[in-house]
Amino acid sequence: MDTIKIDDNPLELAEKIVEDIKFSKEKGLLKCVQCGMCTSMCPGARNSEYNPRAMIEKVLEGDESVISDKTIWNCFYCYTCHSICPVGNSACEVNQILRQIAISKGIANEEVSPFAGFVDLMMDIGLGGIPDNFHQDLIRDIGKEWEEKNMNLNKIREELGLKPLEMPKNSIKEIRVLLKKTGLDKRVNKLRE
Amino acid sequence: MYDKKTLNSQKLDLRVGVFICRCGGNISDIVDIDKLKSSIDADVVEEFENLCSLNGRKIIRDNIINKELDRVVIASCSPITHEKTFQDYIQPLNPYLMDMANLREQCSWVHGDMDKATDKAITLVNASIEKVKQSQAVDPILCQTPESAAVIGGGISGISAALSLAKQGVKTYLIEKKPSIGGNMVKIGKVFSPVKLAEECGMCLLNPIMNETVWHENIEILTNTKVLSTERRAGNFSILLESNPRYVDEEKCISCGKCIEECPVEVPNRWDDGLSMRKAIYKPFSQSYPDAYTIDMENCEKCGKCMKKCPMGAIYLKGEKEIVPLNVGAVILATGHKTFDPNLRPEYGYNRYADVITQSELGRIMGVNGPTKGKLKMLSKDRVPRRVVMIQCVGSRDEKPDGHKYCSKVCCMVALKNANIIKHKYPDTDVIICYTDMRTPGMYEKYYKHGQENGIRLLRGRPGEVNKKGDSLVVRVEDTLQKKFTEIETDMVVLSTAIEPSQGSEEISKIMNVGITEDMFIKETHPKIKPVTTDVKGAYVCGTAQGPKDITDSIMQAHAAASKVAEIMNDGLEIEPFVAEIDDEKCNLCEDCISICKYKAMSIKDEMIYIDPMSCSGCGKCLTVCKPRAINIHGNIDEKIFATISGMLKGKKEGEKRILVFLDQVGYTAADNIGVNRVDYPESIYIIKVHSVNRVMPKHIIYALKNGADGVFIGEYPGDLMYQEVENKMNQIREEIKDHGMNPERLQFSNVYIPYFRGLANKFKEFDAKIGSMDA
Ligand code: SF4
Numbered sequence A: 001m002d003t004i005k006i007d008d009n010p011l012e013l014a015e016k017i018v019e020d021i022k023f024s025k026e027k028g029l030l031k032c033v034q035c036g037m038c039t040s041m042c043p044g045a046r047n048s049e050y051n052p053r054a055m056i057e058k059v060l061e062g063d064e065s066v067i068s069d070k071t072i073w074n075c076f077y078c079y080t081c082h083s084i085c086p087v088g089n090s091a092c093e094v095n096q097i098l099r100q101i102a103i104s105k106g107i108a109n110e111e112v113s114p115f116a117g118f119v120d121l122m123m124d125i126g127l128g129g130i131p132d133n134f135h136q137d138l139i140r141d142i143g144k145e146w147e148e149k150n151m152n153l154n155k156i157r158e159e160l161g162l163k164p165l166e167m168p169k170n171s172i173k174e175i176r177v178l179l180k181k182t183g184l185d186k187r188v189n190k191l192r193e
Numbered sequence B: 001m002y003d004k005k006t007l008n009s010q011k012l013d014l015r016v017g018v019f020i021c022r023c024g025g026n027i028s029d030i031v032d033i034d035k036l037k038s039s040i041d042a043d044v045v046e047e048f049e050n051l052c053s054l055n056g057r058k059i060i061r062d063n064i065i066n067k068e069l070d071r072v073v074i075a076s077c078s079p080i081t082h083e084k085t086f087q088d089y090i091q092p093l094n095p096y097l098m099d100m101a102n103l104r105e106q107c108s109w110v111h112g113d114m115d116k117a118t119d120k121a122i123t124l125v126n127a128s129i130e131k132v133k134q135s136q137a138v139d140p141i142l143c144q145t146p147e148s149a150a151v152i153g154g155g156i157s158g159i160s161a162a163l164s165l166a167k168q169g170v171k172t173y174l175i176e177k178k179p180s181i182g183g184n185m186v187k188i189g190k191v192f193s194p195v196k197l198a199e200e201c202g203m204c205l206l207n208p209i210m211n212e213t214v215w216h217e218n219i220e221i222l223t224n225t226k227v228l229s230t231e232r233r234a235g236n237f238s239i240l241l242e243s244n245p246r247y248v249d250e251e252k253c254i255s256c257g258k259c260i261e262e263c264p265v266e267v268p269n270r271w272d273d274g275l276s277m278r279k280a281i282y283k284p285f286s287q288s289y290p291d292a293y294t295i296d297m298e299n300c301e302k303c304g305k306c307m308k309k310c311p312m313g314a315i316y317l318k319g320e321k322e323i324v325p326l327n328v329g330a331v332i333l334a335t336g337h338k339t340f341d342p343n344l345r346p347e348y349g350y351n352r353y354a355d356v357i358t359q360s361e362l363g364r365i366m367g368v369n370g371p372t373k374g375k376l377k378m379l380s381k382d383r384v385p386r387r388v389v390m391i392q393c394v395g396s397r398d399e400k401p402d403g404h405k406y407c408s409k410v411c412c413m414v415a416l417k418n419a420n421i422i423k424h425k426y427p428d429t430d431v432i433i434c435y436t437d438m439r440t441p442g443m444y445e446k447y448y449k450h451g452q453e454n455g456i457r458l459l460r461g462r463p464g465e466v467n468k469k470g471d472s473l474v475v476r477v478e479d480t481l482q483k484k485f486t487e488i489e490t491d492m493v494v495l496s497t498a499i500e501p502s503q504g505s506e507e508i509s510k511i512m513n514v515g516i517t518e519d520m521f522i523k524e525t526h527p528k529i530k531p532v533t534t535d536v537k538g539a540y541v542c543g544t545a546q547g548p549k550d551i552t553d554s555i556m557q558a559h560a561a562a563s564k565v566a567e568i569m570n571d572g573l574e575i576e577p578f579v580a581e582i583d584d585e586k587c588n589l590c591e592d593c594i595s596i597c598k599y600k601a602m603s604i605k606d607e608m609i610y611i612d613p614m615s616c617s618g619c620g621k622c623l624t625v626c627k628p629r630a631i632n633i634h635g636n637i638d639e640k641i642f643a644t645i646s647g648m649l650k651g652k653k654e655g656e657k658r659i660l661v662f663l664d665q666v667g668y669t670a671a672d673n674i675g676v677n678r679v680d681y682p683e684s685i686y687i688i689k690v691h692s693v694n695r696v697m698p699k700h701i702i703y704a705l706k707n708g709a710d711g712v713f714i715g716e717y718p719g720d721l722m723y724q725e726v727e728n729k730m731n732q733i734r735e736e737i738k739d740h741g742m743n744p745e746r747l748q749f750s751n752v753y754i755p756y757f758r759g760l761a762n763k764f765k766e767f768d769a770k771i772g773s774m775d776a
């Protein structure tokens, strides 16, 4: 049985989110009537166990377990819920803030570490690109031709009269210094712990 | 000009009598009555144990007659409780030649120190003496209104109001823009009442009422007619109507219908929500009134075929608009509603899929007088739908652009009604209502349960979109109770669209200058305790023009509006005499006052400014813009305020603090409550009662500060129409105070509410402390 104690303030979490700089909808969150319109249109909900309304419900109940709920990582950030909520809430932004909280608590490494490859690439070649660990998924989703294109990228570029996709060595070094100065490398290492 | 004010009493040697009441010790235990008596300068000063007793009445009258008194001051309790009593006791003097000094609620009950309380009592009595010397004999204005009324809008509300008025002997004009009376109820198909678990024919209920209206000798029905302008002057509404021709003489037409056979034009029938077609010459519906055909000139080709065919020679193709003047004593606005345009929610596919319809259209489809003669059919094919999904709150409880924040109040019942009818006639058709909350207040809950027993399914969740999948429509919704994303396959989707203000309501509110709510419905003066009254005196509202409601509520409101009209017809309107009056000698017809008056009380008549006493609130706003000072508030209001101020400041001692507090009726009642509850506040507080704080003008405030007041406190009830006005002018007055070399902080403006009397007492204390700490 759940007991709601007199001194509990269930809105603490919700108020924290409303005040977050990311949250653009003023009091919308506190006006949620649990109509489920967001879920009805949510591609994340259609394809997984994720449920934006249920997420909002937990936030409004002050149920902090929502932060470690794995399903919140299934939102696509498509902003559909943001634009259709009849009372002006944004499940999408609430989700982003919850994920930030999860990251800062260090409980989201499993979800976020695969993306560390993006940072590695920046460090290595000074450019954004698709990290190796996603290649298998892409081959599966798009097909063999994707692999071929990726492997022969410089050749294709040459045929098209384009230069190879490369940064000058000096620039790569500069970028590396900059990224280290911002402490990004340490953050990424922390994610991998 | 602020330093010396010549008070213009007509007769300088007015004889004033002061009657002091001990109030059974309530006053005399704290106020030293002997000292009070000896400190007052008046022609008669008397004291009594209980002045309000019948004995008191005799003593006051005897004194007035024997000592030839011209004015009377009663020093006793609050005018809120006993003003009427003492106005009566001073007969044969005019009731407005008396003033009350409130020694109980404002002195003995709030102060403990006998010396200070006695000094304050002397001041309060002095102020009353000064004030009463400026009073004039005035009579209340009685406006007799003509015993006729106009009801604008011929739906069920307007019809009910007109009938009720007619039965009370009031000549009533029922004005309808469309070619027939009947309104939305004609289209509704079936209706139900919560006590009877059965649906009845709406038209069968409406018909007898319509007939009664048509036959009642006190009712004149004007169809095809709209209001062009209205003007209210002295209890009279002058209305200009524009009456459009029907192109068929309603006296001659026998409704044989021969003309329609000939007419080549076909257009969607609006009385059928466009679900069927009609000719350019048509009869709105079979029981319409007047019982005659009409031509819709927008679509008519003027071929003249109908004319040739008509056996009665009733048709004419040339007709002019007619302007009809009307004079009535009151107006009832019953301009009804329209429904939310479902095209504004394209996600529901209203225009894309033939089988996405509105509840109103479903009502037409299932109405026996509708396009399918009452058979439930899909619009895309000739088949009974196997499943119908209803979507609630389309445009209601919706804060998106074009949506309405409010709940439309009837949609849950309408959906249940239509669902029940489907279940009765087609038990095999599955009906699912997707809702956010089912709202079936009061007895309607019974009908909700009835629906559940009939097998109507309810799914809690607000659908996001309707799509087509193969042969079916698909409604996407979360079943929020099961926490499941759900797709419902269906043959038909019915949208429960919001109720919104009609265009007619919008138009009439502009024409008549009646207030509207944030949601654009016609506003009631006070939604809680003054239902059906509007901001325009003598104009009332009923039905969905005022807000979403069902038929029963509309009829009840119509009757309430009719009885309000009957009240003013029977008794006339007695109006406080303190209204603006104009000095035509001084007025240069600049018309500045006309534009500033919020109550639209002023106009030009025979090249002079005319002030309608019915409309004037006596707020005094016009005085502030009148450069030649041609306007005055009847009853010497201005002079009385100056006199009261100087009376309140008379005999101020060295080092003494006096703060003048101006309160209107609401504030004064709150101050009385402080007394009744024996909460104390500083003796420096001196309360002056005014009709509206707007009558306190910068000149009064500066006059008070220049003549010894240490502070001025103005309390205003935020519900007052002039509130914004007063708040705005405060800054301007502060500037003026500065210009006079005084500290603007000596003026305070504050909200007051009757129950918040302790708060008011605290504000008095705080302001007193603030003033005490000031040196300039
Ligand atoms: S659409 Fe808005 S109101 Fe409805 S459940 Fe989602 S967040 Fe709450």
Ligand code: SF4
Residues within 6 Å of the ligand: A038, A041, A042, A043, A044, A045, A052, A074, A075, A076, A077, A078, A079, A080, A081, A082, A091, A092, A095
């Ligand atoms: S932004 Fe996320 S929660 Fe919102 S509809 Fe898209 S996937 Fe669902």
Ligand code: SF4
Residues within 6 Å of the ligand: B262, B263, B264, B265, B279, B280, B281, B295, B299, B300, B301, B302, B303, B304, B305, B306, B307
């Ligand atoms: S004159 Fe007009 S109403 Fe008459 S038949 Fe021709 S189109 Fe129809």
Ligand code: SF4
Residues within 6 Å of the ligand: B579, B580, B596, B597, B598, B599, B600, B601, B602, B611, B615, B616, B617, B618, B619, B620, B621, B622, B623
């Ligand atoms: S006193 Fe007020 S209501 Fe009366 S005419 Fe002047 S501005 Fe209008």
